[in-house]
Amino acid sequence: MLVSAGLAIGLGLLFLLDAERLSGSRGGRIAILIGLGCLPLFALGGGTAHAVHESSSTEFCLNCHEMTPYGQSLFVEDTKALPAAHYQSRLIDRDHVCYACHKDYGLLGDFKAKLTGLNHVYVHFLGEIPETFELYSPYPNSNCLYCHDDARSFLDSAGHRGQVEQFRKGRTSCLTCHAMGHGLDQVKAGEFWLANP
């Protein structure tokens, strides 16, 4: 991506410096086609993929100070707190822990998540930051079931037996029982679990 963008800049500058000679020959026109057509497009595709990947990282989400308590909630000493349970037991990739649970897994899930993220950045710099944060819509069961749907621990759990279809159809929210969320009270109280105390 960096090489493509660099080459595009180089060929573009070459064109600006000697436009007549470049556009006057077949080879020059091909160079312009590569420099102004192919390379920027390739660099843009690579750059977008890189930006999407990097902006899905835990570190990226925790860049904003508003997210600090939510980052700390990954370490609370309470396995009923969903983020802590998932993070501490390595149920999800620790480098993408926020994104794994807060993006939709539909076709436009990544796109929607990035649009929402841009809105967050706008609010961070120009908007009014709310006292408490709420989800835009009720947390969808499909996000939980993306991983747990056919997991043995999920299907064998006594509380889930006979209810699985209700969860799949979204008639009973997973959060009906697993309602603790981030465990921000424990964060305030400073009750943390450390892997290597």
Place this chain on the structure above:
Amino acid sequence: MSEAKSTRIAAVLVIVGSAVEIVSLYRVTPITFLVFTMVSVPLVLAGLGVYVLTVLRVLRRTGGL
């Protein structure tokens, strides 16, 4: 506008957009992500658009289309 001038404009847009892309994606933070999506992507796409339109105009003039 002459074809040489519009190609130059395309080159400038692509150069600036690509330069902003390199700088903004060196380390992705919320602000650099915003710069990439709101500045770099539109500049490069505008450059590509101007270049494609110029090529189409040349092709139409020379009977290539």
